[in-house]
Amino acid sequence: MNNILKLLLLVGLLYSQSTQNPVTITASVESPARAGEVANIKINADMEDQWHIYSIYKLTEGPLPTEITVNSSVVGAMAPVQEPKPKYVFDPGFETDTYYHEGNTEFIFPVRIKRSAQPGDYSMAVDVYYMVCNERLCYPPITKSDTVKITIEAGSPRNDRTTFVVASTGSGSGTSGDSNILLSIFLLAIGGAVLSWVMPCVYPMIPIIISFFGKMSEDKNIGRTTIATFYGLGIAGTFVLIGLLVGFLSWGVNDAATQSKYANIGNLIATDPWINLALGILFIFFALWMFGVVNVNVAGKLVNKTDRAGQSANSAYLGSFLLGVTFAITSFSCTVPVVGSLLVVAAAGTAGGILTSLYGMVVYGVVFAAPFVALSLFPTALDKLPKSGNWMETLKIGFGFIEIAAAIKFLWVPDLEWEIGLLPRDIVLWSFIIIGILLIGYLVGLYKVGSAENISPFKVGKGRVIAIVLTGLFLYPVGMSLASPPTYHYAKMPRLMDELIEALVPPPPTEDDIAIKEGWFVDQYDEALAKAKADNKPLFIDFTGVYCANCRVMERRVFPTKPVKEQLDKMVLTRLYVDKKDSLSEAFARLQFERYKQATQPYYVILDPKDESTLAEKGGYVPNGFAEFLSGGVSAFYNRNN
Structure with a gap:
C-alpha cells in the first residue's frame, strides 16, 4: 500500500510540475491509395532513454495498456494494430513483471478505405493513449494526436492491396509463453476429442466397425x-x-484471404x-450389404482366404486403415469446431505454426481414436458369446436401418447446396x-429381412425390447418436431436430443425470416454497423453456419432466455453465415x-x-454464463463512450 501511495504522489507531482512528456508521437500513411484498398498507418513512438510505454495486447496488473485509434470519414474497416514484440522484464515501479516498449517503436495500423470513397485528399486523425514510466516515476496517462493526409486516386482496387495482412504481434514471454500455448493446445485437443466421442456424427460408423472387425476376428492369421x-x-x-496440408499450403502466405480458406478446410470437407x-x-x-441385398463379403474380399497368410494380413491392415480414414471424414461435421481451431494455428504458415498444429x-487424433480402437477390439469378446445365429442377424439388420438414416443425413447436404x-x-x-x-415392425416380427429363421410375430426377447x-425414445422428439411447423423444431426436447436431431436434419426454412422480423441483420454487416453507429449502441456479431448444430441450439435454447434477451435488446444484432458457397460468406469467413x-x-463478438x-x-456452445458475457460487453461499450 505504501508503494502505491508513493507512486500516486509522484504521479501527482509530475502532473502539476511538468508540461513536457518524454514520448514523441508521429504518424504517416501509405499514399496514394484507391477506394477499397488497405492502407497501413505507421505510428512511431520515440521515447527518451530509460522511459517506456506499455504493450497494447500483453496485459499485467498495474500499468495501463497503450491504445491507438483512427478516425476518418474514408475508413471503412480496421484490422488489429500490429505491435513489435514487447520486452517482458521486472518493472520496479509496479513491483511486477510487465510488457513494455522502449526506444523508437513503430506500430502499424491497417485500415481499409471505403469502397464509396471519392478521389481526393482526406485527413486521418490518429490518437495514441499511453502511460509512460521509468524505474521511479510515471507520467499520468495521456492521449497524443497526430493528423496524416492520404490521397485517394481514381481506379479499381489493386488485387494485392484488398486484404489485410496477418502479422504477429509478438509472443512476449519466450519459453514461458510457448509453454502456455502448448498447454492450451493440449487441453483444447483433449477436451475437444472427449466431447467429439458423443457427437452424433460418429454413430453411423459404429455398426460398420463391429461388422468389419467381427469378420476379421475369425481369421487366426491376422493379429x-x-x-x-x-x-x-x-x-x-x-x-x-x-x-500438415494446411500448414504447408499456407507456408510463406501473408494474404489473409488465402489463409482463411485454408483454415476453413474442415468446413469444406x-x-x-x-x-x-x-x-x-x-x-x-453398407445398409444393403447388412440387409443381404448386396451379397458382397467386404471383409472376405480384403482377407481372401486363398491368398497366403502374409498377403491376407496385409490386405486386412490396409482395409482397417482405410476404414479409419472413412470414419474420420464422416465425423468431420461434428469434429470441425475443435479441428478448425487447430487449423487456424496451422494457417499461420510458419514453422512454429505447423509444429504447434x-x-x-x-493429441486430438490419438485421444479421439482411442475409444473406437477399443471398440474395434470388441469382437474378441464374441468368442465368449453363443455362436452367431438369429441374434447376430437381428443386430446386423438393425444396424442396416441405422445406415439408411445416416445416408439421408449425408444426402440432404448436396440437396441443399444444389437447391x-x-x-x-x-x-x-x-x-x-x-x-x-419399419425398424420397430422388424423387431416385433411383423416381417422378415435377411436369412433369419424362427422369428414369430410379437415373440420379442429382451434385446429387441x-x-x-430406444427407437421409440428417438422417434418421439422427431415426431413432435414434425408437428411444429414452420420451423419443425420441438422446443421442449432435452438438449442432448436437440443437438442430435440438429446434426441429422437440414436447417429450418424460416428461422432467418423470424430473426429479421425480430430486428436481426442477416448477412448484412455494413448495414448493421451503420445502424449501431446511428443508434449509439454496441454491435453484436453472431458468426454462424448453415450446418452448425450448436449454432441452432444456442439460437433456440440460450438466446430466448430472459437474461440473455435483455442484453441482446441493448445492442444491434447481426448474423453472418460463413459456410455458404458464395462470395459474401467467403468475405465473412475472412473477416472472422x-x-x-x-x-x-x-x-460471438461485441464491438464498438x-x-x-x-x-x-x-x-462455442455457452449454455451458462452467456448473459454475463453480453453484459460485460455492453458495460465496456458505455464505459468507453461516457
Missing part, C-alpha cells in the same frame, strides 16, 4: 491388436495429414456436396419416422479469421461501431 492399431492410425493420421453425396451412397451400400492434431428441394427438413424428419417404424424402447483468428462456429474495436468475444 487383432495390429489391425486395431492400423484402424486408429487411419483416424488419427487423417487429422494430422489435414493439419464437412459441407462439400460431392463428398457428402459419396458418403451417402457409401452408407446406402501438428502437436495439437496428434434440388427433394430433402427439406420436414421430409427428412418424415424419413426418420418411417425408418423407425431394449431396441424398441483476419480479426479474431478463428474459423469455428458459433463465434465507432472504430470497430472488440469489446468482448466468445466461441
